Amino acid sequence: MKVYKTGDIRNIAIVGNAGSGKTTLSEILLHRGGKIKRVGTIDGKSTISDYRIIEHEQEGSVLSSVLHTEWNGVKINLLDSPGALDFIGGVVSSISIADTILLVLNSQNGIEVGTELHWRLTDKFNKPVIIVANHLDHDKTNFDKTIEEAKEKFGNGIVLVQYPVDQGPDFSSVIDVIKMKMFKWSRSGGDPEILDIPASELDKAKEIRNELIEAAAESDDDLMEIFFENETLTEEEMRTGILKGIISRGLFPVFCTSAKNNIGSKRLLDFIKNAAPSPDKMPAAITIDDEEVECDPSGAKSIFFFKSSVEEHLGQILFFKVMSGIISExxxxxxxxxxxxxRISQLFVTNGRNREKVSKVYAGDISATVKLKNTKCEHTLNQKGTNLQILPIKYPNPKYRTVIKALSESNDEKLGEYLNRIKDEDPTYILEYSTELKQLIIHGQGEHHLNTLRWYLDNQFKIPTEFIIPKIPYRETITKPAQADYRHKKQSGGAGQFGEVHMIIEPYTENKDKPKAFKIDGKEYTMNVRDTQEFELKWGGKFIFYNCIVGGVIDTSYMPAIIKGVMEKMENGPLTGSYARDIRVCVYYGKMHDVDSNEISFKIAGAKAFSDAFKKAGAKILEPIYNLEIMVPSSRMGDVMSDLQGRRSIIQGMSSAKGFEIIQAKVPLAEISKYATALSSISGGRATYEMEFAEYSPVPGDIQVQLIKNHEDEEE
Ligand SMILES: Nc1nc2c(ncn2[C@@H]2O[C@H](COP(=O)(O)OP(=O)(O)OP(=O)(O)O)[C@@H](O)[C@H]2O)c(=O)[nH]1
Ligand SMILES: [Mg+2]
Structure with a gap:
């Protein structure tokens, strides 16, 4: 494989809604660049990018694929990404690594939820975008409406480089306003005829060209001056302006394709070569220490791993981008x-599962290697003496969880190993062994995502498993002060046991003064705090312990034992066995015995007194509440809102974002265990959401009664 210098590299992520034609487009770009002889198809399960069995089964991409093609001496790396919303992980890694994004539109459907979501990611990662209006050969295609929607949602930076003359089933021609020519394809696509623009289209073409020139001029003050003076730009000036506009996200050029009919690849490749930035033209990468790493082949060697894939007969392949320097075999x-x-003993470039060796890789290029010992995705490798760590890729929070169990215990170990392998390939799966719930929980992006994981386990690894809805991690707390005392006394021959503890417990809230006095059931208690200990609980919330003993009735040396007793009860809450939190405990009186008192006695007395007080203190079960941000097309808003009302949610806010509504709501976790699926069915797959843990808050009374009863039944 040829070695390419930094300036001759373009890193392109191909993103867009499911079915917009990304994989088919990748295929014709590879074919056009001479990387494949035959154009594979989705129906024929023969594309280079969708080579995995699961992708044949689902007829769509599941993981991103690293591909490359060549155009006039430039190496174009293509990261074909999956469009289905649940496979967002592949989109995030591709966008974060690429320097330019091709956002593919299905011109029958206009801007779809996946388009919108991926657009937002390009914005978040601040990456240039080229828009490809695909599917121009359908009878329901509506190019103008698609572009109108794009402008409405993404702004006026959307400018046409091309427009179709005859969209629909006979689609064969586009007018290109940079070249000011018409391209006309035969039935088999490929090389178009280059024709003069017909007289009937000339005015429209000129108008669109002027819009493009103006947009190009706007990206640079000098160009703007030239434009005002001459009312136009030369081809060279236009190119400079477009490149600047693309990089600064002020200009998003639109190209026209019918990937299935092999139409439109050549001009797109020309444009990528001429106007998409090479990696050294993009802002420097950032390290965890906020240092900048310039993409410079003469700099210190540094590579960043962004993707892993497990291939038959080869094992794990790790993909990296050279952030700086030149890497050799x-x-x-x-x-x-x-x-x-x-040691990077092997270096190669890939086209799906096909590999080619390469001797050197320049800064900015993408390559792959195998057989590394201690390297995973997100790691940075440097030449000795350099200590850079590139900022890891931030993936979206999971929003769907399930408990997973091997049907046969003998498969437990294997299950763990395979789950880790799947997780390496798709970092949006999160594995969690919850010691609290004593369950292995898999978190993912949606039901489809977890069903895909199950497909791997069933078909590839042959491990039968069951998926169970996970328990909810409830918490317990109290709402008012309460008092209790307990005497632990045991006399059975030999040394006895004796410990007596009197305590008052009350709710913890932030910035509350030290306890001074309590009035409980008509009785007054004065507290004299001698010592305070504060515990940050590992399950969230706080436990504060006040030693208020006067006159040494309990020796200070027994306090740790009392704390231990209380802590044990907090780990196994008195109502339902859930963790307790946010409680202040004042031990103010007690008794000890010269001979019989010991630590165990005070631990028991502390635990019992706490448990008794807890039950009198207006104990409440708390449940986890999540912040949901739901993005829903305006037409489905009513259905989504009424569904939310049935989920004990509190609407926090609503805003409109051009055709989409954004709803912010707080919803209990217990009500959204299958929300990803429900929302998809309510919205016809057009809505999506993000979720993030917000807080714990008390469950309604009837639910509390039910939960306590369930716990008692379970205990029995
Ligand atoms: N008629 C027509 N069909 C197309 C075009 N582009 C793609 N297709 C078809 O649309 C379907 C989806 O194409 P893909 O290339 O798999 O789309 P994708 O964007 O990669 O889909 P995901 O990977 O699932 O996100 C396939 O059946 C393609 O043959 C096009 O321009 N015209
Ligand atoms: Mg695809």
């Missing part, structure tokens, strides 16, 4: 994350 580097030495 047999390069010795140091992993900054795991602090171990690694």
């Amino acid at each position: 047999n390069e010795d580097l140091v992993n900054e994350n795991s602090r171990s030495k690694e």
Whole structure:
């Protein structure tokens, strides 16, 4: 494989709604660049990008694929990404690594929820976008409406470089306003005829060209001056302006394709070569220490791993981008994350599952390697003496969870191993062994995402499993002060046990003064705080312990035992066995015995007194509440809102974002265990959401009664 210099590299992520034609477009770009002889199809399960069995089964991409093609001496790396909303992980890694994004539109459907979501990601990662209006050969295609919607949602930076003359089933021609020519394809696509623009289209073409020139001029003050003077720009000035506009996200050029009919690839490749930035033209990468790493082949060697894939007969392949320097075969580097030495003994470039060896990889290029010892995705490897750690890719929070169990216990170990392998390929799966719930929980992006995981386990790894709805991690707390005392006394021959503890417990809230006095059931208690201990509970919330003993009735040395007793009860709450939180405990009186008192006695007395007081203190069960941000097309708003009302949610806010409504709501976790699926069915797959843990809050009274009863039944 040829070695390409930094300026001759373009890194392109292909994103867009499911079915917009990304994989088919990738295929014709590979074919056009001479990388494949035959154009594969989705129906024929023969594309280079969708090579995995699961992708044949689902007839769509599941993971991103690293591809490359060549155009006039420039290497174009293509990261074909999945469009289905649940497979967002592949989109996030592709966008974060690429320098330019091709956002593919299905011109029958206009802007779809996936388009909107991926657009937002390009904005978040601040990456240039080229828009490809695909599917121009359908009878329901509506190019003008699609572009209108795009302008409405993404702004006036959307400018046409091309427009179709005859969209629909006979689609064969586009007018290109940079070249000011008409391209006309035969039935088999490929190389178009280049014709003069017909007289009937000339005015429209000129008008659109002027819009493009104006947009190009707007990206640069000098160009703007030239434009005002001459009322136009030369081809060269236009190119400069477009490149600047693309990089600064002021200009988003639109191209026309019918990927299935092999129409439109050549001009797109020309444009990528001429107007998409090479990696060194993009802002420097950032490290965890906020240092900038310029994409410079003469800089210190540094590579960042962004993707892993497990291939039959080969094992794990790790993909990286060279952030700086030039990497050669047999390069010795140091992993900054795991602090171990690694030798890059093999270097290759890929087209789906096909690999080609390469001797050197320049800064900005993408390559792959195998057989590393201690390297994973997100790690940075540097030449000795350099200590950079590139900022890891931030993936979206999970929003769907399930408990997973191997049907046969003998498969437990294997299950763990395979789950980790799947997780390496798709970092949006999160594995959690909850010691609290004693369950292995898999978090993912939606039911489809977890069903895909199950497909791997059933078909690829042959491990039968069951998926169970996970328990909710409830908490317990109190709402008012209460008093209790307990005497633990045991006399059975030999040494006895004796410990007596009197305590008052009350709710903890932030910035509350130290306890001074309580009035409980008509009786007054004065507290004299001698010592305070504050515990940050690992399950959230606080426990504050006040030693208010006067006159040494309990020796200070017994306090840790009392705390231990209370803590044990907090770990196994008196109502339902859930963790307790946010409680202040004042031990103010008690008794000890010269001979019989010991730690165990005070631990027991502390635990019992706490448990008794807890039950008198207006105990409440708390449930986890999540912040949901739901993005829903305006036409489905009513259905989504009424569904939310049935889920004990509190609407926090609503805003409109051009055709979409954004709803912010607080919803209990117990009500959204299958929300991803429900929302998809309510909205016909057009709505999406993000969720994030917000807080714990008390469950309604009837639910509390039910939960306590369930716990008692379980205990029995
Ligand atoms: N008629 C027509 N069909 C197309 C065009 N582009 C793609 N298709 C078809 O649309 C379907 C989806 O195409 P893909 O290339 O898999 O789309 P994708 O965007 O990669 O889909 P995901 O990977 O699932 O996100 C396939 O049946 C393609 O043959 C096009 O321009 N015209
Ligand atoms: Mg695809």
